Amino acid sequence: MERVSGLLSWTLSRVLWLSGFSEQGAARQPRTMEEKALEVYDLIRTIRDPEKPNTLEELEVVTESCVEVQEINEEDCLVIIKFTPTAPHCSLATLIGLCLRVKLQRCLPFKHKLEIYISEGTHSTEEDINKQINDKERVAAAMENPNLREIVEQCVLEPD
Amino acid sequence: MKDSLVLRSRIQAHPDSRCWFLAWNPTGTLLASCGGDRKIRIWGTEGDSWVCKSVLSEGHQRTVRKVAWSPCGNYLASASFDAVTCIWKKNQDDFECVTTLEGHENEVKSVAWAPSGNLLATCSRDKSVWVWEVDEEDEYECVSVLSSHTQDVKHVVWHPSQELLASASYDDTVKLYREEGDDWVCCATLEGHESTVWSLAFDPSGQRLASCSDDRTVRIWRQYLPGNEQGVACSGSDPSWKCICTLSGFHTRTIYDIAWCQLTGALATACGDDAIRVFEEDPGSDPQQPTFSLTAHMRQAHSQDVNCVAWNPKEPGLLASCSDDGEVAFWEYHQPAGL
Numbered sequence: 001m002e003r004v005s006g007l008l009s010w011t012l013s014r015v016l017w018l019s020g021f022s023e024q025g026a027a028r029q030p031r032t033m034e035e036k037a038l039e040v041y042d043l044i045r046t047i048r049d050p051e052k053p054n055t056l057e058e059l060e061v062v063t064e065s066c067v068e069v070q071e072i073n074e075e076d077c078l079v080i081i082k083f084t085p086t087a088p089h090c091s092l093a094t095l096i097g098l099c100l101r102v103k104l105q106r107c108l109p110f111k112h113k114l115e116i117y118i119s120e121g122t123h124s125t126e127e128d129i130n131k132q133i134n135d136k137e138r139v140a141a142a143m144e145n146p147n148l149r150e151i152v153e154q155c156v157l158e159p160d
Numbered sequence: 161m162k163d164s165l166v167l168r169s170r171i172q173a174h175p176d177s178r179c180w181f182l183a184w185n186p187t188g189t190l191l192a193s194c195g196g197d198r199k200i201r202i203w204g205t206e207g208d209s210w211v212c213k214s215v216l217s218e219g220h221q222r223t224v225r226k227v228a229w230s231p232c233g234n235y236l237a238s239a240s241f242d243a244v245t246c247i248w249k250k251n252q253d254d255f256e257c258v259t260t261l262e263g264h265e266n267e268v269k270s271v272a273w274a275p276s277g278n279l280l281a282t283c284s285r286d287k288s289v290w291v292w293e294v295d296e297e298d299e300y301e302c303v304s305v306l307s308s309h310t311q312d313v314k315h316v317v318w319h320p321s322q323e324l325l326a327s328a329s330y331d332d333t334v335k336l337y338r339e340e341g342d343d344w345v346c347c348a349t350l351e352g353h354e355s356t357v358w359s360l361a362f363d364p365s366g367q368r369l370a371s372c373s374d375d376r377t378v379r380i381w382r383q384y385l386p387g388n389e390q391g392v393a394c395s396g397s398d399p400s401w402k403c404i405c406t407l408s409g410f411h412t413r414t415i416y417d418i419a420w421c422q423l424t425g426a427l428a429t430a431c432g433d434d435a436i437r438v439f440e441e442d443p444g445s446d447p448q449q450p451t452f453s454l455t456a457h458m459r460q461a462h463s464q465d466v467n468c469v470a471w472n473p474k475e476p477g478l479l480a481s482c483s484d485d486g487e488v489a490f491w492e493y494h495q496p497a498g499l
Contacts, residue, residue, distance in 0.1 A: 111463075113413065135330070135374075141267045
């Protein structure tokens with residue numbers, strides 16, 4: 001049903017555009033889950049690694065396929081990210097988790113819930129790290145720590 | 161279930177930040193809210209609207225996570241991520257910070273006054289629970305540092321009539337503490353939740369304790385005294401606590417808060433799926449194996465996670481809630497017919 005109504009609204013906006021009634025792209029069409037996942041990836045791929053002078057995409061810490069978006073209801077969706085840290089130490093992994101969360105909280109335009117995990121088998125204390133980066137109280141407190149905050153801000157700064 | 165929870169009003173309590181917690185004063189005439197903007201606001205009614213009576217803004221350097229009124233209603237305690245707990249004294253519409261309680265190594269997550277008014281408890285990410293004694297001169301003294309939890313302690317709450325303290329932790333357990341001689345000891349550990357326990361609430365009688373968790377369930381625990389009829393084993397003279405009911409399949413994300421109405425017995429939850437739910441015990445259910453039914457489900461109660469729910473202590477059915485979107489909402493709950 002969603003596909004049919006999606007097709008109808010796409011057709012309608014095309015007709016409106018062709019007849020000069022609206023700008024192509026200005027009519028906000030409902031995004032598919034795949035489109036939303038790409039939007040998420042577009043925001044996270046430019047985040048800089050806290051230790052190296054490269055982006056998370058360059059280091060393959062995140063890839064297009066590591067983002068999944070599931071529909072919760074008409075207005076809300078669940079974004080799940082599974083990242084692969086470059087080195088095994090916990091502080092780096094939690095820092096990357098923090099950067100991912102902050103970037104999306106600030107920049108993702110559609111309503112969402114977010115879960116971030118270390119991809120399985122890449123870390124000995126996976127469960128501990130996953131629990132911490134998904135505890136919003138811990139994340140909020142960490143972002144009030146000026147040193148941590150400064151590092152995160154540098155990592156999520158948009159490239160010019 | 162339709163119309164069992166009705167919105168009365170909404171206020172933007174903490175603009176551009178989260179509202180973390182709410183507390184009604186003992187007479188139910190004032191509501192304190194606190195948030196990520198480091199401020200505490202006191203709300204009261206003027207006719208039909210809720211207005212901000214005071215703003216307490218100079219007390220903390222970081223997020224104020226929880227607030228709690230003293231049983232006499234003249235003091236407000238605030239727990240903050242800046243590792244300090246402030247005690248504010250009320251003088252009509254003004255509040256003055258009269259003491260700051262220091263000692264925790266990092267964020268203070270919760271603060272609670274004992275019903276006697278002479279004791280205060282705080283807990284922190286430093287894994288400890290502190291018990292403080294207050295004397296007639298408003299002097300506070302730490303009388304015990306309890307380090308039973310193995311992780312961040314999220315919440316503390318006192319029993320409604322006994323000097324029994326309960327704490328909820330990131331270590332997935334609930335612990336209970338009582339005084340023994342000159343010190344406080346941990347007298348029970350409640351295991352069963354599969355993830356962080358975020359909040360706790362005692363029922364009006366104090367015989368049962370409700371806990372809510374990141375595992376998306378609510379558990380109800382019952383106290384069994386030594387020599388109880390049901391044959392529940394106790395060690396020594398300490399009561400045992402057993403999980404008598406688990407509410408699962410209702411919440412789709414972390415449950416951040418639970419509140420047990422002391423007037424009606426209704427149980428409200430605040431969830432990360434933006435919804436507020438109310439449960440009531442089924443009439444005639446076995447006290448040792450009670451069943452609860454969902455009597456209200458307000459989807460999109462807020463536009464983001466609901467962090468707190470608080471029943472008004474004097475007006476039955478009046479419920480306040482707050483959210484990551486910075487708003488506070490007031491609801492009227494009506495028990496559905498047939499209960």
